[in-house]
Amino acid sequence: MDNSEKINLLLIKLENLLLRQQGFDAEIKALRDEVRALQSPGATPTHDVIVKGPVIAPPPRNTPPSQVIQNTNNSRPVPSFSSSNTNQQQPNFADRFKRDNIVKSDFEKFIGENLISKIGILILIIGVAIGAKYAIDHDMISPLTRIILGYAVGAGLMAFAIKLKEKYENFSAVLVSGAIAIMYFITYAAYDFYALIPQVLAFGLMVIFTSFTVVAAIKYNKQVIAHIGLVGAYAVPFLLSDGSGKVGVLFTYMAIINIGILILSFKKYWKPLFYASFGLTWIIFLAWRLDLSSANIFFSLSVLFSTLFFVIFYITNLAYKVAKKEIFGLSDVVIILLNSFIYYGIGYFILLGNKNSAELLGLFTLANAVIHFVVSLIIYKKQLADRNLFYLILAMVITFITMAAPVQLNGGWVTIFWTVEAAVLFYLARVKNIAIYEKLSFPLIFLAFFSLLQDWTTYYNFYYDSEFITPILNVGFLTAVIFIISFIWIYNISKKEIEKPIEWAWARQILNYAIPSILLLVVYVTFRIEISKYFNNLFELTKINTNPNGKSAYVNYEYNYNYEKLQTAWIYIYTLFFASILSYFNVRKLKSNELAIACLVINLIAVIAFLTHGLYNLSELRDAYLSHTDKYFNISSFNIGIRYLSIVFFGLFIIQCYKLINSGLFKMDLKVMFDYLLYxxxxWLISSELINILELADLDGSYKLGLSILWGIYSLFLISMGLAKNKKHLRIGAMVLFGITLIKLFIYDIAYLSTISKTIVFVSLGILLLIISFLYNKYKHLIIDDAKAEN
Known part of the structure; x- marks a missing residue:
């Protein structure tokens, strides 16, 4: 009879005794109630006799456990009595006793069999190390003896561990790992401290120890052996490098350790072991590589071992997952990405620092893409893993191809490459329903946009360097056109396929606004830059050397700066035209509420910009025409004509604003806002035109008088419109304007006007006020009706 059967037998006996005890208690209480009832006739018994449950008699002594269990299931129940006050289910003492003992047993087992053994082997190794150090410091034993004793301790510990394996496997595994660690250290000491063995022999011994560790870890099925034996060996590695440039031995040793972990990965999947090896290897390699003053040092060695480590970890991470066809988790994806980009970063740093290989950066980037492509192809053809792994590695291919463009190409070609790639990925994601491609297209869309911004910055650098760029017929414009076409395609796809689900809903929501916004901005800026290119070329062509004979060392160039003002005027005309077309297209074709809001914001900005800076620039063109004294350049009357061309486009723009407001695309009524905008x-325009006419007539000093009268007349006009159309806001606006006019008259105008001018202004405004008052009295019923309607 084993221990488990004995425990079951004792628990059954204990349970039966408890049940019988409950039955006896109930019977005793029932008898006491009957006695009280007889002693006190008429008294109500305090307890009722009820049947609670079965009482199982204990089995005879020496009954077999199997028969005991069977009998307990088939035995006839014995009545048990319980009082109503104690009619609650009693806790199963046996189950609680068993559960508490199991918990205590597991905790005690962990402490006794696992933790104590590991602490013990660690303390043993430290103790041996302290004793060895003491013996070495006091020259108690010779170096050869030290090494022999060290190997003897390791071998003895190993033999003892193997002997204990059959009965005490966990304890034996800890001893084996400690013995291997001792062997590593003693080998290093023999080689480096005392030079008792050559480097080749030390290297060979460590290969043997590593191989043995792999076999032992598999046989014991204990990860602790691999941790202490292999990862612990990373404390030794530097050891084989004597500082004389033999770093190849160090990395060869590390590669052997990693190959051992690779072999283990086909048998076991011990993630902590792999993570430790992965981190330590790359940290050691990076620390060594970054410590070098020049990338030309150990160039071939760096490329060779970084590639070797990359391949080992790549295969190791895929090995178990592919073999078991398991779905990759987040940690697996992170390791693949880290391994790939650490390797690429190291390779890029090495190639960039070498003058003979800097031109190979693009080829190296493409080589990374090819590696991932081959892996993805093998996985796809052999169907070695889940679909997500295939798309993940294929995404790595696309990523490195994307990175190859800026590494090898320059300027607009990078933007074209990224734009087309983003469009293709977005198409495959939405139409073919490959979610990971849409995730990859997100950063590419913004990368392409920022690359285009960089191209525009380059254009301005060309301008400041006096470079001529032909408008339209240049790479920059071609790049922008391809960008616009690609984004129109992306926008159309996003509208048609928006019902398909996606993991990153927030990202799709961002793109729903980002794509049309970027598209509008790029279309506007693209043609604006071409206008700037045209006028910049004209500006550069006007360059004149004022000292052509070279009589002086000082060289002075003159330019026709009027072209800069003309450029600004044409840009405002283009902006008004662009905003008008955008509003028209949305009202007639797209009918988008979101775009309507964007058009409204754009239109407001365009109105404010034109009425302030735009009209001011037109006045500067007029002043340049009127005060032209430049002996090198002629300024034509087009400086005046472009003003009226601008006003025509502004009028067309206001008409489109009116149609947009009344299109029904807005949830709120914006007619009052449009009235304010219009009037x-x-x-603003007629005030500016009045000043313009007075300047052309050489009556610039009369604009104060003219503006006051004009504003008064306009106030009267607004009052009339407000009464005629029953618009209270126009009437209030007219009063505000008239108040501003009066303030201007008494604070500003009166100090600078002559007596005749003051008379004209006061008489004119007085008459206007009387007319306004008359209109209010005549049409007061309209105002009263309006007020009643509001109430």
Whole structure:
């Protein structure tokens, strides 16, 4: 009879005794109630006799456990009595006793069999090391004796561990790992401290120890052996490098350790072991590589071993997952990405620092893409893993191809490459429903946009360097056109396929606004830059050397700066035209509520910009025409004509704003806002035109008088419109304008006007006020009706 059967037998006996004890208690209480009832006639018994449950009699002595269990299931129940006050289910003492003992047993087992053994082997190794150090410091034993004793301790510990394996496997595994660690250290000491063995022999011994560790870890099925034996061996590695440039031995040793872990990965999948090896290897390699002053040092060695480590870890990470066809988790994806980009970063740093290999950066980037492509192809053809792994590695291919463009190409070609790639990935993601491609297209869309911004910055650098760029017929414009076409394609796909689900809903929501916004911005800026290119070329062509004979060492160039003002005027015309077309296209074709809001914001900005800076620039063109005294350049009357061309485009723009407001694309009524926009714009334009006419007529000093009268007349016009159309906001606006006019008259105008001018202004404004008052009295019923309607 084993221990488990004995425990079951004792627990059954204990349970039966408890049940019988409950039955006896119930019977005793029932008898006491009957006695009280007889002693006190008429008294109500305090307890009722009820049947609670079975009482199982204990089995005879020496009954077999199997028969005991069977009998307990088939035995006839014995009545048990319990009081109503104690009619609650009693806790199963046996189950609680068993559970508590199991928990205590597991914890005690962990402490006794696992933790104590590991602490013990660690303390043993430290103790041996302290004793060895003491013996060495006091020259108690010769170096050869030290090494022999060290090997003897390791071998003895190994033999003892193997002997204990059959009965005490966990304890034996800890001893084996400690013995291997001792062997590693003693071999290093024999080679480096005392030079008792050659480097080749030390290297060979460590290969043997590593191989043995792999076999032992598999046989014992204990990860602790691999941890202490292999990862612990990373404390030794530097050891084989004597500082004389024999770093190849160090990395060869590390590669052997990693190959051992690779072999283990086909048998076991011990993630902590792999993570430790992965981290230590790359940390050691990076620390060594970054410590070198020049990338030309150990060039071939660096490339060879970084590639070797990359391949080992790549295969190791895939080996178990592919063999078991398991789905890759987040940690597996992170390791693949880290391994790939650490290797690429090291390779890029090495190649960039070598003058003979800097031109190979693009080829190296493509080589990384080819490696991942081959792996993805093998996985796809052999169907070695789940679909997500295939798409992940294929995504790595696309990533490195994407990186190859800026590494090898320059300027607009990078933007073209990224733009087309983003469009293709977005198409495959939405149409073919490959979610990972859409995730990859997200960063590419913004990368392409930022690359285009960089191209535009380059253009301005060319301008400052006096470079001529032909408008339209240049790489920059071609790049922007390809970008626009690709983004139109992406936008159309996003609208058609938006119902398909995606993991990153927030990212799709961002793209729904980002794609049309980027598209609008790029279309606008692209043609604006071409306008700037045209006028910049004209500006550069006007360069004149004012000292052509070279009589002086000082060289001075003159330019026709009027072209800069003309450029600004044409850009405002283009901006008004662009905003008008955008509003028209949305009202007639797209009918998008989101785009309508964007158009409204764009239109407001365009109105404010034109009425402030745009009109000011037109006044500067007029002043340049009127005060032209430059002996090198002629300024034509087009400086005046472009003003009216701009006003025509502004009028067309206001008409499109009106259609947009009344298109029904907005949830709120914006007609009042449009009225303010319209009438303020008209006032601003006619005020500017009045000043322009007075300047052309050489009556610039009369604009104060003219503006006051004009504003008064316009106030009267607004009052009339407000009464005629029953628009209270126009009437209030007219009053505000008239108040501003009066303040201007008494604070500003009166100090600078002559007596005749003051008379004209006061009489004119007085008449206007009387007319306004008359209109209010005549049409007061309209105002009263309006007020009643509001109430």
């Amino acid at each position: 303020i714009s008209i006032l």
